[in-house]
Amino acid sequence: MKLIKNTIISFLLILLFIQPVFAVEINIPGAKDSIFEHLNNWDSEFKIDYYNKDVIDVIRQKSKADDYLYISLVGLVYKKTGRDAQVEAKYRTTKEQEVYIQNEVNNIINTIIKDNMSDYDKVYAINQYLVNRFTYDTTLTNNNAYLALVNGSTTCQGYCMTAYKLFKAAGIDTRIALGKLNDINHGWNLVKINNIWYHVDVTNNDYVGENKYFLRSDNFFRSQGFVWNESDYNQAPYDYH
Numbered sequence: 469m470k471l472i473k474n475t476i477i478s479f480l481l482i483l484l485f486i487q488p489v490f491a492v493e494i495n496i497p498g499a500k501d502s503i504f505e506h507l508n509n510w511d512s513e514f515k516i517d518y519y520n521k522d523v524i525d526v527i528r529q530k531s532k533a534d535d536y537l538y539i540s541l542v543g544l545v546y547k548k549t550g551r552d553a554q555v556e557a558k559y560r561t562t563k564e565q566e567v568y569i570q571n572e573v574n575n576i577i578n579t580i581i582k583d584n585m586s587d588y589d590k591v592y593a594i595n596q597y598l599v600n601r602f603t604y605d606t607t608l609t610n611n612n613a614y615l616a617l618v619n620g621s622t623t624c625q626g627y628c629m630t631a632y633k634l635f636k637a638a639g640i641d642t643r644i645a646l647g648k649l650n651d652i653n654h655g656w657n658l659v660k661i662n663n664i665w666y667h668v669d670v671t672n673n674d675y676v677g678e679n680k681y682f683l684r685s686d687n688f689f690r691s692q693g694f695v696w697n698e699s700d701y702n703q704a705p706y707d708y709h
Contacts (some may be wrong), residue, residue: 647696683708
């Protein structure tokens with residue numbers, strides 16, 4: 469069943485489940501980079517050295533370096549062991565599922581993206597591919613790229629996370645925007661074409677059966693009931709013409 473715009477679009481924003489924390493400061497040169505490496509590797513347990521600041525805040529901030537990772541990270545806890553922090557991280561998907569996602573993304577890109585395509589052509593091809601492949605999951609359970617690709621049915625999380633992976637693989641600068649649509653939590657994408665950013669909402673393009681939400685401006689998205697923390701994202705000043 470396709471997404472009805474005013475139907476509940478459940479987009480579970482990231483909740484980090486925090487045990488009592490200690491004041492910490494990352495102590496080893498390069499440790500902050502190693503945090504991102506651990507997270508980006510989907511490591512479920514890892515250790516860091518610290519003192520004098522909030523380690524959860526540090527880890528969460530590092531995850532924001534990649535929108536897909538930030539949305540994927542759904543739980544963080546840690547315990548102090550001497551001068552170390554033993555961190556446990558929980559993700560929407562497993563390492564094995566991420567391997568499947570990447571392999572599938574590579575296969576899709578090799579099929580639909582051609583060498584002579586412009587950035588516009590690439591974004592259009594990816595949007596159309598997802599519109600044709602996915603339907604909206606009214607059970608609200610298929611909420612990541614893996615379940616979207618395996619089942620062909622997903623919530624807005626699956627649409628925008630899969631789109632993000634495909635845009636990236638096609639060489640398109642992209643973001644995942646988190647906000648609300650008509651007061652319901654929602655997620656969509658931003659893409660950059662010829663140094664200008666545009667909004668793309670594949671979920672609602674799927675519902676309406678036309679590309680009403682394809683390469684649109686901030687003003688257009690505002691007019692349709694979209695709300696987001698605009699200071700967190702690049703401005704999209706124009707509709708694409």
